[in-house]
Amino acid sequence: MSSEEGLSSTITDWLFLNSWWLLLPFVMLLVVAAFIVAFVLLLYMISPLISPKPLKLNGAHVVVTGGSSGIGKCIAIECYRQGAFITLVARDEAKLLQAKKELEKFAINDKQVVLCISVDISSEYSQVESVIKQAQEKLGPVDMLVNCAGMAVSGRFEEMEVDRFKKLMEVNYLGSVYPTRAVITTMKERRMGRIMFVSSQAGQIGLFGYTAYSPSKFALRGLAESLQMELPYTGPLETKLISETSGVCQPDQVAKIIVRDAVQGNFNSSVGPDGYMLSALTCGMSPVTSITEGLQQIVTMGLFRTIALFYLGSFDSIVRRCMIQREQSKAANKRE
Ligand SMILES: NC(=O)C1=CN([C@@H]2O[C@H](COP(=O)(O)OP(=O)(O)OC[C@H]3O[C@@H](n4cnc5c(N)ncnc54)[C@H](OP(=O)(O)O)[C@@H]3O)[C@@H](O)[C@H]2O)C=CC1
Ligand SMILES: CCCCCCCCCCCCCCCC(=O)[C@@H](N)CO
Structure with a gap:
């Protein structure tokens, strides 16, 4: 009995008097781990403050620019399959009607509508504004705007036709500003809605041959960030x-x-x-x-x-x- 006590007290003496600092790294690790756990918990506690409420697509009105082909058409189909009412916006009427037919195959109820409107989204704000008004009269206020219309041109900077730079800014950048501007007031009043900007990997890195395209997509990022901050x-x-x-x-x-x-x-x-x-x-x-x-x-x-x-x-x-x-x-x- 007494020898056991003697042994354990020797161990404690050894630990705390001679080599207590050996434990220091473990204690520090523990403290750091505790801080990390506390930090992560805190983040989860404030997460309702920064995460928006999900949008219900069923019955929502979704406007898709560039919705007559490619990614835009696929986005429109995806929303339509989830019960949304869709407005497709692009220039070519035949392509729009073709896309409308394709979409309608995916209807999930018989109330769903696909509306087609032909307009050049980059030409003039008043035209875009009246198109959005038209869509809102028929299908109600816009719940989600998808800015997907865009075009790409590539070539060496010094060989590119100078008016291409203007054209790409007009279509890719202003063509997203105009529809956004036309829906934002109503969205703010209703305190709900989504606006999507379709940029590109070339909107995050500059790439050879994309001196005209890439900046027009970078611009969308600046627009989205500034707009997000203005939302309240x-x-x-x-x-x-x-x-x-x-x-x-x-x-x-x-x-x-x-x-x-x-x-x-x-x-x-x-x-x-x-x-x-x-x-x-x-x-x-x-x-x-x-x-x-x-x-x-x-x-x-x-x-x-x-x-x-x-x-x-x-x-x-x-x-x-x-x-x-x-x-x-x-x-x-x-x-x-
Ligand atoms: N495809 C890809 O690999 C990538 C694409 N992107 C971006 O995704 C978006 C869609 O690309 P993608 O699916 O390939 O495009 P598409 O070329 O297949 O479709 C473009 C759509 O935009 C419409 N559009 C073009 N110009 C105008 C205009 N001035 N006014 C109104 N509508 C217009 C077109 O219709 P119409 O011609 O009849 O007007 C068409 O519906 C673009 O913004 C593109 O930059 C980004 C990264 C990669
Ligand atoms: C961690 C680091 C990862 C790095 C990944 C880099 C990948 C670079 C590939 C960039 C390809 C961009 C093509 C855009 C095409 C486009 O936008 C079309 N619309 C044009 O026709």
């Missing part, structure tokens, strides 16, 4: 407050940095700590022009994404605060 409500005040979160730089300072980078042959140039973080974070498939640049990107990516999520949260709270203030002052005005 919007005014110039939000833009001002959000822009103020980035440091203001003097033009001569900016010029110096840009010129220095250009002289060095750098692909990317950024100003200020936030500019630096943003460049590293969005580097994607951009080329690197120095070893350090590539190494920094590799090491900082996860950290910067974490910081970026906090930025997004603070932008969100700016938008929310402005909305609440606006509603309060509206209510106060009414009372007066």
